[in-house]
Amino acid sequence: MSIKAVVIGSLNMDLTVSVERLPGEGETLLAGSSSELPGGKGGNQAAAIGKLGVATAMIGKVGDDAYGKRLIHSLQQSGVDTSGVMPSAEPTGMAMITIDREGRNHIVVIPGANYDLTCEDIDKQRHLIEQAELVVLQLEIPYETAVYALELAKRLGKRTILNPAPARTLEPEVLANVDLLIPNEHELHTITGIAPVNEQQLLAGAAQLAEQGTQTMVVTLGAAGCAFIQGGSLRMFDATRVHAVDTTAAGDSFIGGYVAEYLETHDEEQAIRYAMKAAAVTVTRHGAQQSLPTRAEVRAFHESDG
Template sequence: MEEKVVVVGSLNMDIVAHVDRLPKEGETIQGFGVYEAPGGKGGNQAAAIGKLEVPVSMIGRIGSDANGDSLLASLRQSGVNTEAVLATESATGLAFIAVDEAGSNQIIVAPGANGELSAADIEGQRQLFEQCSLVVLQLEIPLETALYALRLAKQLGKTTILNPAPARRLDAELLGCVDYLIPNEHELLAMTGKSELDEAGLSSAAAELLEKGAKAIVVTLGDKGCFYTDGAVSEYFGAIRVDALDTTAAGDSFIGGFAAGYAVERDVRKAIRQAIAASSITVTRRGAQSSLPSRDEVDSQLNRRKAGKRA
């Protein structure tokens, strides 16, 4: 079966501690409810797409260890093709996550095997790129590997989505390979060096990245929704009001929802609305991949929004 989407990116085991509040610099606080769960931005986004019943393949690296086995099992359970997930002698990546009572989080990533994903690994999966219509990436893998994957995708005429996380300054060569750049507001500030993000600052920062080569930008704004611009058209999309429990996988759920929607219909606005619906469900649940919604759940959320009902 033709794979509609290829996700290139990170696979981590999340170690999550819930806290009353997030710690300040140099502070030790008591945590509770500690657990492990499959994660990583690449894995989460692939799982989000798979749960929305769009064919998807994952390209990444894990360790030859129990955490790697758990990640593979979780991806397969979500409907992801894992044939291009390669094992290495390095340990599987880890993410240490603190989540407070409001659902906000702090995350530290130890990349482990993710740091070994190479351009040669990408070239070895050229056939997957040839068969897909859409390629999704993040930046928890080596930058040169991400750039190689983006170049290959554009050489083959594929649509590309980049989630620039962790945030960093990106040059025109890389941005010129990106059709849809999807940062959150903190990543947008880091990418442009701006200090604040009011409405004027948001438009200015997005315009700067468009000038560097990105074709369109979707900035996620948490409970304020998101902002879309392609230079010719700019539009705000409101959030769906929910009681947030854990925002850990909100961005990944949004990107998975967007990618799944765009791969099927090629309609940006419909894809954004689906992304908002998916992420609004995710934040009401704990965990990363375990919090991602099904096709039926997202459709129900969209129908409730059309009817004007609160989620």
Template sequence: MSAKVVVIGSLNMDLVTRASRLPRGGETLIGESFATVSGGKGANQAVAAARLGAQVSMVGCVGNDAYGVELREALLADRIDCQAVSTVDGASGVALIVVDDNSQNAIVIVAGVNGALTPEVIDRFDAVLQAAEVIICQLEVPDATVGHALKRGRELGKTVILNPAPASRPLPADWYAAIDYLIPNESEASALSGLPVDSLATAEAAATRLIAMGAGKVIITLGAQGSLFANGKSFEHFPAPKVKAVDTTAAGDTFVGGFAAALAAGKNEGDAIRFGQVAAALSVTRAGAQPSIPDLSDVQAFKTP
């Protein structure tokens, strides 16, 4: 299969409960519902790119358990090439997610066999990377693997995207030169730059610092405030489409996958950002991670209320 977008990253089973609010420390709440939903930032971004028009290959690991079977089947259902999804001994990754009545969430991730995605595994599937136009990485697999994949993508001359999530500390300095598009949210941009990010002005300052550190271009996603694009010469703010949020899980992943799919389809940066934003906006109107991700026809039919 000729893959235009290759996603290197995590596959997790999301264990999702809804409650009126998020619990405080030491508190037990009565939940309203529970569901198991295929997720993981890598898999979510792969599904988003596939539903939004790209040919996609996934590189990752699942366990030899029931969740591993379900995670692979979910990707195959979206016609994602899984030749580089390895089944290894151990438990698949899981994410414990609580969603409140305001659509905010709290998440705890247990990596499981996502930790088995090593640089050697990436090398084993180098032909998959060679077939890509766009390569996407995140931070739910080992740092050594992410750094190796970014640098290999640069060597191959591919468009390289890093969604630095979850991020709580600066990235290794030698990663930045391999990144064409760095796509953090506000808290991630703050963690990477060491600057507070709570407005457009502070987002511009953080983006400026991240480009000075070596990133090619930076897109800081700002939730309901849209996103900020910086290329080292200028800034552009893209307001978010107005929708009524139900569940923000996977909104960022949907944006990244949609942006990558649009780039692979030949759209310019501005149009790709707008496309990703519409996809992300549609995703927050639905519950769940992968179940919330829209397809291409949904985005094409979207009209701002």
């Protein structure tokens, strides 16, 4: 089975603690529970696409340790080709996550092996990119590696998606290689300096990025849904109302849902509607990769929800 999507990015073990509320500065709280679960934006997005039935490959690095082995196993269980996950002398990346009773979170990432992913490593896995129709990246790997991978993917004629997290300034030559940018509102603010508190400001942020090379953008807005902006026009999509217990992988699930449906239909708006459904299922479950739904689970959840 040929690869349809390639995800290039981070693989982390998520060390999660649950608290009644998020702590303030200098405050100590007692946690109700803790867990160690596979995560990382790259791994989550690859798992999300794979679990939705799309032939997906992951390119990244893990340490030669127990966490690395667990991360590879989790991807394989999600149907992801892990031949592009390479060993590193650095320890496997970790994320420290604090989640409150409303599902809100604070996340601190320790990159580890993720920052050992080089441009030369991307060249070694070029054959996976050549097979794919679509390539997905985030920014939890070295920036120069992400920039090189985007350039290579475009040179090979692939559709590219960039989830600019963690957020940073993006140069025009980088944005020119991005077919679809998927930031959340905080990331859009960091990238453009414009706080997207209304539709006019969303359009202003999109116009700024369009001048620099990216013409199409989906801004995820949490419980407010998302905004699809293309060619100066904006369309809002409402979020499905659910009781959120953990929003950790919501954005990754959204991207997975979008990619899976886009590869099936090549319809932007249908892909966004499906992405919203997948993310809605994810936030009703705890954990990152274990919360990501299959196509059957997305369908069953929304049929039962009416």
